[in-house]
Amino acid sequence: MKVLITGIDGYTGWPLALHLLGRGHDVAGIDNFATRRRVREVGSWSATPIPSFARRQEAVRSVLGKSISFHRGDVTRFEFVRKVVETERPDAIVHLGEQRSAPYSMIDVHHAVRTQTENIAGTINLLYAMRDVAPDCHLVKMGTMGEYGTPNVDIPEGFFEVNYRGRSDPNLPFPRQAGSWYHWSKVHDSGNVMFATKVFRLRATDVMQGVVYGVRTPEMTDAILQTRFDFDNVWGTALNRFVVQAILGLPITPYGRGGQTRGYIALEDSMQSLRLSVEQPVAPGEYRVLNQFDEAYSVNQLAELTRKVALEFGYEATIEHVPNPRVEQEEHYYHPLHDKLAAMGYRRTRELEEVLRELFRSLSKHRRRLKAKQAAVFPSVEWRRSAAAPRATAAPSAPPPGTDGMTDRPAIREP
Numbered sequence: 001m002k003v004l005i006t007g008i009d010g011y012t013g014w015p016l017a018l019h020l021l022g023r024g025h026d027v028a029g030i031d032n033f034a035t036r037r038r039v040r041e042v043g044s045w046s047a048t049p050i051p052s053f054a055r056r057q058e059a060v061r062s063v064l065g066k067s068i069s070f071h072r073g074d075v076t077r078f079e080f081v082r083k084v085v086e087t088e089r090p091d092a093i094v095h096l097g098e099q100r101s102a103p104y105s106m107i108d109v110h111h112a113v114r115t116q117t118e119n120i121a122g123t124i125n126l127l128y129a130m131r132d133v134a135p136d137c138h139l140v141k142m143g144t145m146g147e148y149g150t151p152n153v154d155i156p157e158g159f160f161e162v163n164y165r166g167r168s169d170p171n172l173p174f175p176r177q178a179g180s181w182y183h184w185s186k187v188h189d190s191g192n193v194m195f196a197t198k199v200f201r202l203r204a205t206d207v208m209q210g211v212v213y214g215v216r217t218p219e220m221t222d223a224i225l226q227t228r229f230d231f232d233n234v235w236g237t238a239l240n241r242f243v244v245q246a247i248l249g250l251p252i253t254p255y256g257r258g259g260q261t262r263g264y265i266a267l268e269d270s271m272q273s274l275r276l277s278v279e280q281p282v283a284p285g286e287y288r289v290l291n292q293f294d295e296a297y298s299v300n301q302l303a304e305l306t307r308k309v310a311l312e313f314g315y316e317a318t319i320e321h322v323p324n325p326r327v328e329q330e331e332h333y334y335h336p337l338h339d340k341l342a343a344m345g346y347r348r349t350r351e352l353e354e355v356l357r358e359l360f361r362s363l364s365k366h367r368r369r370l371k372a373k374q375a376a377v378f379p380s381v382e383w384r385r386s387a388a389a390p391r392a393t394a395a396p397s398a399p400p401p402g403t404d405g406m407t408d409r410p411a412i413r414e415p
Ligand code: USQ
Pocket: 100, 101, 102, 103, 143, 144, 145, 146, 147, 209, 210, 211, 212, 236, 237, 238, 239, 241, 253, 254, 255, 256, 258, 260, 261, 262, 263, 299, 326, 328
């Protein structure tokens, strides 16, 4: 199959490209390198040194003997998106090209607006491009388990039966209660994708993915093929950050009481799941929702396990509960269902502890890069910051003259 990946330069986009190539698919990609710029904006970088995209393409040619066609550009520009879809004529589009950080979206009004306008516009552009030039193409859209929030009941895969005042509907969308502007952008996307499948008779799978952890996949056979790995407080996610904290001799920091529970999936198994979605498209007009995670853990469980594995590597990590910069439930019921991927042939291949060891092995090699950006590890973005309180260090509170407050605006050269 021919697969177009938006956000191909990212943490999951790049390994997905390698994984699909390895399985005999053709891959094309889009990226505007926003993540590279925005990680710099918050004073950090990828723990793993990653080459420019041109060098990545070269490496794919020389190491794997394959090729990736690449289009640099922004999915918020409709003409660009339409042109790429028309040129590539993909069988599937995996849409990962969105602003993916909850803290980044909570920095201030500019980051909130930019997150929502970009994410929502990019998805609508793809839906229209598909309608116009690739109506048979299957959209695999990256959503998030965070769309559902933490309700006090089981979470189905997208839809559930409702009985209300003597009437019933077997298939209503399960309520969404997201916890950041970023997560809400995914909720709005979900509504838009569901609507487009009806009115344009498009095919779509909406992937409610949990938190992804890990740094390696089997296709990364050479250091030049490795993916990015973020560990700062804005772009790094819980478990990945905990490993880095342990390596740097900093305390592991569950926010608040640490009972926050989320679904987690290893990077390699996320690739398997996305491939299965691509290889098993839905029918025209069908909107499928998949809950994509392996197991739910609380932040406290992850912190304890990280401390245990850290010891095996000679790191005596401590755990320090810090005031929660977010507004979220810190103790709650959490039981999402996730049966559909298993029915599609998905099998978990990676255990958490084993991936934790791999993380310690891989990241210890980059200790100097971690140390150089250590200041970015500490929480800096507060969800409920009053105007008078000290602000996030990540961006200026008032936009500099002539800009909209985003420091990633100017076109920059790739590193
Ligand atoms: N947390 C800590 N300490 C830390 C960092 C995070 O306790 O140092 C807690 C957070 O408060 C939260 C939980 O860990 O309760 C998860 O936070 P996270 O930063 O790992 O993940 P989150 O912000 O939810 O977002 C990440 C990805 C996002 C994806 C989402 C899946 O950045 O793109 O959509 O995971 S999910 O969490 O299922 O919504």
